[in-house]
Amino acid sequence: MNDDQQNSEIEKIANLMLHDDISPDEQDVAKLEKYKNQIKEDCDLDDEEALKMVYETLLYRKLKNSDSSDVLEKGTDFGAGFS
Numbered sequence: 001m002n003d004d005q006q007n008s009e010i011e012k013i014a015n016l017m018l019h020d021d022i023s024p025d026e027q028d029v030a031k032l033e034k035y036k037n038q039i040k041e042d043c044d045l046d047d048e049e050a051l052k053m054v055y056e057t058l059l060y061r062k063l064k065n066s067d068s069s070d071v072l073e074k075g076t077d078f079g080a081g082f083s
């Protein structure tokens with residue numbers, strides 16, 4: 001899967017999560033199962049890779065909703081560890 005395909009899938013899953021009113025902070029694997037399965041079906045990925053993409057989608061949503069456009073300033077909020 002190339003970057004454009006991955007970004008498109010992340011955007012699609014992010015929109016589904018918004019529609020389903022799933023918090024960007026959600027960590028309950030049972031609640032995230034629907035999105036993992038959708039990614040597996042759409043992208044032909046295994047469980048582990050699909051779940052990674054679910055978490056990337058949650059991170060994407062948190063960054064997108066951030067009040068600061070400076071990733072270096074807000075990076076530690078998301079565990080990015082910029083110094």
